[in-house]
Amino acid sequence: MENSTAFQPLEARAIEMGGPNPPDRISVRDHTVEVEIGAFQAERDVTQRLRFSVVVEVAPSTGAQTDDVDDILSYDAVTEAITAELAAERLNLLETLAERIAERILREPQPLRVFVRIEKLDRGPGNLGVEIVRGQSGQQAVSPTEAPRPRLIHLGAEAISAPGLTNALDRWEQDAAPVVLLVGPGEGPVPQVQDPSSQRRINLLAIEQNACVLAARDPRMKAVGTRTELDWGMKNGQISVWAPTKMVMDAVDGPADLRPVTLLEWLGQELGAASACQISDADGLERAL
Numbered sequence: 001m002e003n004s005t006a007f008q009p010l011e012a013r014a015i016e017m018g019g020p021n022p023p024d025r026i027s028v029r030d031h032t033v034e035v036e037i038g039a040f041q042a043e044r045d046v047t048q049r050l051r052f053s054v055v056v057e058v059a060p061s062t063g064a065q066t067d068d069v070d071d072i073l074s075y076d077a078v079t080e081a082i083t084a085e086l087a088a089e090r091l092n093l094l095e096t097l098a099e100r101i102a103e104r105i106l107r108e109p110q111p112l113r114v115f116v117r118i119e120k121l122d123r124g125p126g127n128l129g130v131e132i133v134r135g136q137s138g139q140q141a142v143s144p145t146e147a148p149r150p151r152l153i154h155l156g157a158e159a160i161s162a163p164g165l166t167n168a169l170d171r172w173e174q175d176a177a178p179v180v181l182l183v184g185p186g187e188g189p190v191p192q193v194q195d196p197s198s199q200r201r202i203n204l205l206a207i208e209q210n211a212c213v214l215a216a217r218d219p220r221m222k223a224v225g226t227r228t229e230l231d232w233g234m235k236n237g238q239i240s241v242w243a244p245t246k247m248v249m250d251a252v253d254g255p256a257d258l259r260p261v262t263l264l265e266w267l268g269q270e271l272g273a274a275s276a277c278q279i280s281d282a283d284g285l286e287r288a289l
Helices: 010-016 075-088 094-105 157-161 165-174 196-215 227-235 245-250 260-271 282-288
Strands: 024-035 048-058 111-120 128-135 151-155 179-183 221-224 239-242 275-279
Touching: 010 048, 024 075, 048 075, 048 094, 075 094, 094 111, 094 128, 151 260, 157 165, 157 196, 157 282, 165 239, 165 282, 179 196, 179 227, 179 260, 196 221, 196 239, 196 245, 221 227, 227 239, 227 260, 260 275, 275 282
Parallel strands: 151 179, 151 275, 179 239, 221 239
Antiparallel strands: 024 048, 048 111, 111 128
């Protein structure tokens, strides 16, 4: 990019890169949203303003002749892409957000190339930002396979240590539906602090410790903390034990509390679970068989 266009409106960069026969463009400039984002601890539990500018180069259409909004790429497709990616999960990096917005816009049939600029307005003496350009890869989109609908099972302390757990795993391993296990904190004391945000993180880490304890009981179980790992496990016959800290802390609309029933309901909605239940003791494991 030439220095002459580095800090100009994004359209200037699009024009510079357009070549002798530039395509048509649509743009959304200075779209400002207040959101929680950032990799630093000081950026958690607070919102800051982001300013979005997006230019989309589009393939020729008949929209100008038909005067029909269905024949063009609507401005709403741009703003909705921004809204959808902000709502999907809490992100640390502007780079990730810009990439996802561009990818979503490029799923539409008309875009050829997308320019995305995002600026943080409240994090320094000036505006901090990233700018990316993404084009169509030339590959046909692959229809995603239908995500499996898992069974969610919350195990209590007695069930975790019960001798019948191995038999239960044998059964669950044979089930058609993948199984995701949840646990609460272990039986030891959990540190208590005054700050609610810090306490929530401590409580989540206590659950993660217990997830690792459960996973260590049998090599068929793996403690996993990300949506990507959960999805992989569900598609590949792995019995996953959910370590919830990352998903809960990064969620735009996370669970209201960390009670078993709340976590089961929240994760069930996130994963599209087929069923959810709690097993508190050894007798419950036997009945589950």
